[in-house]
Amino acid sequence: MSRTPIIAGNWKLNMNPKETVEFVNAVKDQLPDSSKVESLICAPAVDLDALLKAAEGSNLHVGAENCYWENSGAFTGETSPAVLKEMGVQYVIIGHSERRGYFHETDEDINKKAKAIFANGMTPILCCGESLETREAGKENEWVVSQIKAGLEGLTSEQVSKLVIAYEPIWAIGTGKTASSDQAEEMCKTIRETVKDLYNEETAENVRIQYGGSVKPANVKELMAKPDIDGGLVGGASLKPDSYLALVNYQD
Numbered sequence: 668m669s670r671t672p673i674i675a676g677n678w679k680l681n682m683n684p685k686e687t688v689e690f691v692n693a694v695k696d697q698l699p700d701s702s703k704v705e706s707l708i709c710a711p712a713v714d715l716d717a718l719l720k721a722a723e724g725s726n727l728h729v730g731a732e733n734c735y736w737e738n739s740g741a742f743t744g745e746t747s748p749a750v751l752k753e754m755g756v757q758y759v760i761i762g763h764s765e766r767r768g769y770f771h772e773t774d775e776d777i778n779k780k781a782k783a784i785f786a787n788g789m790t791p792i793l794c795c796g797e798s799l800e801t802r803e804a805g806k807e808n809e810w811v812v813s814q815i816k817a818g819l820e821g822l823t824s825e826q827v828s829k830l831v832i833a834y835e836p837i838w839a840i841g842t843g844k845t846a847s848s849d850q851a852e853e854m855c856k857t858i859r860e861t862v863k864d865l866y867n868e869e870t871a872e873n874v875r876i877q878y879g880g881s882v883k884p885a886n887v888k889e890l891m892a893k894p895d896i897d898g899g900l901v902g903g904a905s906l907k908p909d910s911y912l913a914l915v916n917y918q919d
Protein backbone atom coordinates (compact mmCIF):
# COMPACT_ATOMS: atom_id res chain seq x y z
CA MET A 668 0.00 0.00 0.00
CA SER A 669 1.45 3.32 -0.87
CA ARG A 670 0.14 6.50 0.64
CA THR A 671 0.56 9.74 -1.30
CA PRO A 672 2.51 12.20 0.86
CA ILE A 673 0.61 15.35 1.77
CA ILE A 674 2.39 18.56 2.69
CA ALA A 675 -0.02 21.19 3.98
CA GLY A 676 0.50 24.80 4.90
CA ASN A 677 -1.65 26.06 7.74
CA TRP A 678 -1.61 29.80 7.33
CA LYS A 679 -3.46 30.45 10.62
CA LEU A 680 -4.51 34.13 10.92
CA ASN A 681 -1.99 35.37 8.35
CA MET A 682 -2.27 36.53 4.74
CA ASN A 683 -4.95 38.63 3.02
CA PRO A 684 -6.52 37.94 -0.40
CA LYS A 685 -3.93 40.06 -2.24
CA GLU A 686 -0.99 38.30 -0.55
CA THR A 687 -2.74 34.99 -1.23
CA VAL A 688 -2.85 35.62 -4.99
CA GLU A 689 0.79 36.75 -5.00
CA PHE A 690 1.81 33.60 -3.13
CA VAL A 691 -0.07 31.28 -5.51
CA ASN A 692 1.36 33.00 -8.58
CA ALA A 693 4.86 32.52 -7.18
CA VAL A 694 4.47 28.79 -6.50
CA LYS A 695 1.91 27.36 -8.89
CA ASP A 696 4.23 26.36 -11.74
CA GLN A 697 6.80 24.70 -9.47
CA LEU A 698 4.61 22.33 -7.49
CA PRO A 699 5.17 18.56 -7.68
CA ASP A 700 2.72 16.38 -9.53
CA SER A 701 -0.19 15.57 -7.21
CA SER A 702 0.39 11.84 -7.62
CA LYS A 703 3.90 12.31 -6.19
CA VAL A 704 3.21 14.78 -3.36
CA GLU A 705 -0.06 16.52 -2.61
CA SER A 706 0.58 20.24 -2.07
CA LEU A 707 -2.09 21.83 0.07
CA ILE A 708 -2.68 25.27 1.54
CA CYS A 709 -5.23 25.73 4.33
CA ALA A 710 -6.16 29.38 4.54
CA PRO A 711 -8.43 31.68 6.55
CA ALA A 712 -12.05 31.51 5.33
CA VAL A 713 -11.91 35.10 4.03
CA ASP A 714 -9.02 34.18 1.68
CA LEU A 715 -10.50 30.98 0.25
CA ASP A 716 -12.25 32.54 -2.72
CA ALA A 717 -9.04 34.26 -3.85
CA LEU A 718 -7.01 31.12 -3.16
CA LEU A 719 -9.33 28.85 -5.14
CA LYS A 720 -9.43 31.18 -8.13
CA ALA A 721 -5.67 31.70 -8.18
CA ALA A 722 -4.99 27.96 -7.78
CA GLU A 723 -7.37 26.85 -10.53
CA GLY A 724 -5.74 24.49 -13.03
CA SER A 725 -2.60 24.06 -10.87
CA ASN A 726 -1.44 21.26 -8.56
CA LEU A 727 -2.31 23.31 -5.49
CA HIS A 728 -5.04 21.83 -3.31
CA VAL A 729 -7.12 24.05 -1.07
CA GLY A 730 -8.29 23.59 2.50
CA ALA A 731 -10.02 25.57 5.24
CA GLU A 732 -8.71 25.92 8.80
CA ASN A 733 -12.00 25.24 10.51
CA CYS A 734 -15.75 25.00 9.91
CA TYR A 735 -18.95 24.44 11.82
CA TRP A 736 -20.87 21.15 11.98
CA GLU A 737 -24.18 22.57 10.73
CA ASN A 738 -24.62 23.56 7.09
CA SER A 739 -26.94 26.50 7.78
CA GLY A 740 -29.05 28.17 10.45
CA ALA A 741 -28.81 30.72 13.23
CA PHE A 742 -25.10 30.31 14.02
CA THR A 743 -23.67 33.81 13.80
CA GLY A 744 -20.08 33.96 12.67
CA GLU A 745 -19.67 30.32 11.72
CA THR A 746 -18.52 28.80 8.41
CA SER A 747 -20.75 26.30 6.60
CA PRO A 748 -19.15 23.05 5.44
CA ALA A 749 -21.72 22.85 2.62
CA VAL A 750 -20.61 26.25 1.30
CA LEU A 751 -16.92 25.29 1.59
CA LYS A 752 -17.67 22.26 -0.57
CA GLU A 753 -19.65 24.36 -3.05
CA MET A 754 -16.68 26.73 -3.38
CA GLY A 755 -14.34 23.85 -4.22
CA VAL A 756 -12.55 23.33 -0.90
CA GLN A 757 -11.23 19.75 -0.45
CA TYR A 758 -9.84 19.64 3.10
CA VAL A 759 -10.74 21.15 6.47
CA ILE A 760 -8.43 21.20 9.50
CA ILE A 761 -10.25 20.31 12.70
CA GLY A 762 -9.17 20.18 16.32
CA HIS A 763 -6.03 22.26 15.97
CA SER A 764 -4.53 22.85 19.42
CA GLU A 765 -5.11 26.60 18.99
CA ARG A 766 -8.83 25.95 18.47
CA ARG A 767 -8.96 23.51 21.38
CA GLY A 768 -7.06 25.93 23.61
CA TYR A 769 -8.21 29.45 22.71
CA PHE A 770 -11.72 28.58 21.50
CA HIS A 771 -12.49 25.74 23.91
CA GLU A 772 -13.31 23.14 21.27
CA THR A 773 -14.00 19.74 22.74
CA ASP A 774 -13.41 16.26 21.31
CA GLU A 775 -17.18 16.03 20.88
CA ASP A 776 -17.32 19.25 18.79
CA ILE A 777 -14.42 17.98 16.69
CA ASN A 778 -16.14 14.65 16.08
CA LYS A 779 -19.31 16.45 14.92
CA LYS A 780 -17.20 18.52 12.54
CA ALA A 781 -15.50 15.40 11.16
CA LYS A 782 -18.91 13.88 10.39
CA ALA A 783 -20.20 17.08 8.76
CA ILE A 784 -17.06 17.40 6.61
CA PHE A 785 -17.38 13.81 5.35
CA ALA A 786 -21.12 14.26 4.80
CA ASN A 787 -20.25 17.16 2.51
CA GLY A 788 -17.71 15.16 0.51
CA MET A 789 -14.58 16.82 1.91
CA THR A 790 -11.69 15.38 3.94
CA PRO A 791 -10.97 16.37 7.54
CA ILE A 792 -7.43 16.83 8.81
CA LEU A 793 -7.86 15.78 12.43
CA CYS A 794 -5.25 17.31 14.72
CA CYS A 795 -4.09 15.78 17.97
CA GLY A 796 -1.14 16.33 20.26
CA GLU A 797 -0.04 16.68 23.85
CA SER A 798 1.24 19.58 25.94
CA LEU A 799 4.74 19.66 27.40
CA GLU A 800 3.27 18.98 30.83
CA THR A 801 1.55 15.83 29.56
CA ARG A 802 4.74 14.61 27.88
CA GLU A 803 6.81 15.28 30.98
CA ALA A 804 4.32 13.25 32.97
CA GLY A 805 4.84 10.38 30.50
CA LYS A 806 1.17 10.44 29.55
CA GLU A 807 1.48 11.52 25.89
CA ASN A 808 0.38 8.21 24.36
CA GLU A 809 -2.66 7.94 26.56
CA TRP A 810 -3.60 11.55 25.75
CA VAL A 811 -3.25 11.28 21.99
CA VAL A 812 -4.96 7.88 21.80
CA SER A 813 -7.93 9.29 23.68
CA GLN A 814 -8.13 12.28 21.30
CA ILE A 815 -8.07 9.89 18.32
CA LYS A 816 -10.71 7.58 19.77
CA ALA A 817 -13.04 10.51 20.53
CA GLY A 818 -12.41 12.18 17.19
CA LEU A 819 -13.17 9.02 15.20
CA GLU A 820 -16.27 8.00 17.17
CA GLY A 821 -18.95 6.75 14.77
CA LEU A 822 -16.88 7.18 11.58
CA THR A 823 -16.83 4.25 9.14
CA SER A 824 -13.68 2.47 7.97
CA GLU A 825 -14.27 3.90 4.46
CA GLN A 826 -14.22 7.40 5.93
CA VAL A 827 -11.17 6.79 8.10
CA SER A 828 -9.32 5.32 5.09
CA LYS A 829 -9.57 8.76 3.46
CA LEU A 830 -8.85 10.74 6.62
CA VAL A 831 -5.71 12.73 7.34
CA ILE A 832 -4.52 12.84 10.97
CA ALA A 833 -2.00 15.47 12.06
CA TYR A 834 0.11 14.79 15.13
CA GLU A 835 1.20 18.15 16.48
CA PRO A 836 2.85 18.17 19.90
CA ILE A 837 1.86 21.56 21.35
CA TRP A 838 5.37 22.15 22.71
CA ALA A 839 6.76 22.04 19.16
CA ILE A 840 4.32 24.50 17.56
CA GLY A 841 5.84 27.85 16.66
CA THR A 842 8.63 27.29 19.17
CA GLY A 843 11.38 26.26 16.78
CA LYS A 844 11.55 23.09 18.87
CA THR A 845 10.81 20.16 16.56
CA ALA A 846 10.06 16.77 17.99
CA SER A 847 12.96 14.54 16.95
CA SER A 848 12.11 12.44 13.93
CA ASP A 849 12.14 9.39 16.24
CA GLN A 850 9.69 10.99 18.68
CA ALA A 851 7.43 12.02 15.79
CA GLU A 852 7.60 8.56 14.22
CA GLU A 853 6.89 6.84 17.52
CA MET A 854 3.64 8.76 18.02
CA CYS A 855 2.55 8.48 14.38
CA LYS A 856 3.06 4.71 14.69
CA THR A 857 0.99 4.64 17.88
CA ILE A 858 -1.77 6.53 16.06
CA ARG A 859 -1.71 4.03 13.18
CA GLU A 860 -1.88 1.14 15.66
CA THR A 861 -4.85 2.81 17.34
CA VAL A 862 -6.64 3.03 13.98
CA LYS A 863 -5.84 -0.66 13.42
CA ASP A 864 -7.30 -1.59 16.82
CA LEU A 865 -10.43 0.48 16.21
CA TYR A 866 -10.93 -0.59 12.56
CA ASN A 867 -8.64 -2.99 10.72
CA GLU A 868 -5.24 -3.33 9.11
CA GLU A 869 -6.35 -1.98 5.73
CA THR A 870 -7.82 1.20 7.21
CA ALA A 871 -4.65 1.74 9.24
CA GLU A 872 -2.54 1.31 6.11
CA ASN A 873 -4.67 3.83 4.22
CA VAL A 874 -4.96 6.66 6.76
CA ARG A 875 -2.40 9.38 6.17
CA ILE A 876 -0.62 10.78 9.22
CA GLN A 877 1.17 14.12 9.20
CA TYR A 878 3.61 15.52 11.71
CA GLY A 879 3.35 19.22 12.59
CA GLY A 880 5.44 21.49 14.80
CA SER A 881 8.36 23.57 13.50
CA VAL A 882 8.59 21.65 10.23
CA LYS A 883 10.92 23.51 7.88
CA PRO A 884 12.96 22.88 4.73
CA ALA A 885 15.93 21.80 6.88
CA ASN A 886 14.11 18.96 8.67
CA VAL A 887 11.33 17.89 6.28
CA LYS A 888 13.36 15.21 4.52
CA GLU A 889 14.35 13.44 7.72
CA LEU A 890 10.77 13.48 9.01
CA MET A 891 9.33 12.28 5.70
CA ALA A 892 11.79 9.36 5.62
CA LYS A 893 10.01 7.78 8.60
CA PRO A 894 7.66 4.93 7.69
CA ASP A 895 4.59 6.21 9.55
CA ILE A 896 4.95 9.90 8.67
CA ASP A 897 3.06 10.66 5.45
CA GLY A 898 3.19 14.43 5.47
CA GLY A 899 3.63 17.69 7.31
CA LEU A 900 1.25 20.32 8.62
CA VAL A 901 3.31 23.47 8.53
CA GLY A 902 2.68 26.90 10.03
CA GLY A 903 5.46 29.49 9.87
CA ALA A 904 7.49 27.86 7.09
CA SER A 905 4.47 27.73 4.75
CA LEU A 906 4.04 31.50 4.53
CA LYS A 907 6.84 32.28 2.07
CA PRO A 908 6.82 30.88 -1.48
CA ASP A 909 10.47 29.75 -1.45
CA SER A 910 10.17 27.93 1.82
CA TYR A 911 6.83 26.34 0.83
CA LEU A 912 8.32 25.16 -2.48
CA ALA A 913 11.31 23.64 -0.68
CA LEU A 914 8.90 21.72 1.57
CA VAL A 915 6.64 20.29 -1.14
CA ASN A 916 9.62 19.47 -3.37
CA TYR A 917 11.49 17.69 -0.56
CA GLN A 918 11.95 14.60 -2.77
CA ASP A 919 14.09 16.47 -5.32
Ligand SMILES: O=C(CO)COP(=O)(O)O
Pocket residue numbers: 677763835839840841842843879880881882900901902903904
Ligand atom coordinates in the same frame (compact mmCIF):
# COMPACT_ATOMS: atom_id res chain seq x y z
O1 LIG B 1 0.54 24.50 14.19
C1 LIG B 1 1.22 24.18 13.25
C2 LIG B 1 0.60 23.75 11.98
O2 LIG B 1 -0.75 23.50 12.15
C3 LIG B 1 2.70 24.20 13.30
O3 LIG B 1 3.11 25.51 13.29
P1 LIG B 1 4.68 25.85 13.07
O4 LIG B 1 5.08 25.11 11.81
O5 LIG B 1 4.74 27.34 12.91
O6 LIG B 1 5.39 25.32 14.27
